[in-house]
Amino acid sequence: MATTNRITFLKNLIVKLQIKQPWDLIIIAIIAILLTVPSFLIAHQNLVNLNxxxxxxxxxxxxxxxLVYFFILKIIRKITVISILLYVIILFVGSLINGYGFNSIYNDYQAMLYSMTDNPYPQDIIINKLLPFxxxxxxxxxxxYSNPKVRNYALAAVNKxxxxxxxYNDYFTLIQCFAVFxxxxxxxxxxxDPKGEDYIASASESLKYLSGDCDDHSILMAACVRAxxxxxxxxxxxxxxxxxxLIGTQKDLENINYLIKKELFRRENKGKPLNYHIDEHGQIWLNLDYTARYPGGPFLHEVILGALTLE
Structure with a gap:
C-alpha cells in the first residue's frame, strides 16, 4: 500500500509540474538553448576548427x-520543470565551489564570441631543436625568486x-603575472653592460634601480613571475x-586573448595581435619582452637559438 501511494504521489506531482501546450515547446526550446551553451563551448574548445x-x-x-537537446527534452517533456531545476542547481553548485558555474559560462562564451571577430592565433611559431642556453x-x-625582496616587489605589483x-578564476595567477609585467x-x-663584459645581475639586484640590459630584465621578470x-x-x-x-592550450589562449584586449590592456593593445610561440608539447607561451607594451607584444624577429624553462 505504501509503495502504491508513493507511485501515485509521484504521478500526481509530475502532472502538476507538467506545462501545457504550446508553452511546453517554447520552454523546451529555451532550455535546449541554455543547455547548448556550455555543451557547445566544450565542443568548440576540443574539436578541430575547420576555419x-x-x-x-x-x-x-x-x-x-x-536540435539534439530539443528532441530529447521533447521526449521527456513531462518533467520539463524538473529539468530546469536540475540545470539551475548544477550551475549554482558549480558557482559556489568555484567550479564551472554561471560566471564560467558567461566568460567562456564572451571570449569565444570575441575570438570569432578577432583572430587570437597570429603567430604559431614552433620552437624545437634548440641549442644549449x-x-x-x-x-x-x-x-x-625566493629572495624576499623579489617576492615583495611582485606582491606590491599584484596589489597595485x-x-x-x-x-576568471582559472586565470587568477596569470592575471597577477600580467600585473607584474x-x-x-x-x-x-x-x-x-660594461664595455666588453657580459654582466649578469640578479633579480634582487635589478630591483634597486629597475635598470639593466635585456638579460637583466628577463631575469627580473622571470623571478617575479616565478615568485x-x-x-x-x-x-x-x-x-x-x-x-x-606559459599560457596553456589554444582554449586558454582564446580566453587570455579576450582578457588582454578587452579587460587588462585595452589602451596599450588597441586591437593588435598577440605574439606567442608553441612548444613541442603544444603549449603556448606569450612574449613578455621589455619592448612590449602588453603581454604578447611584437617580437624583435630574431632567430631563436635556445630556451630556458623555469618550472
Missing amino acids: WNYHLDRIILFVLIA PNKSKVIRAID NFTNIKG KEINKNWHYVS IGGTPRLIHTDGHIYPEI
Missing part, C-alpha cells in the same frame, strides 16, 4: 547540439594592478634574451 567562412562550422555545430648556471642563480577584475615594463630603463606561481622561460636569440610566460 570555414563566417564560422559556418561553429554555427552548424551549435544548431546540431541545440648560454651562461645557464649563472642565469638560474640570478633568478632568485588589476585588483578590480572579477571572475605591467609594473616592470612601465618602470624599466635600458642600460648597457607568484607563474611559469616563465627565457628565449635566447642572436644578440637578445627575452622572457615568455
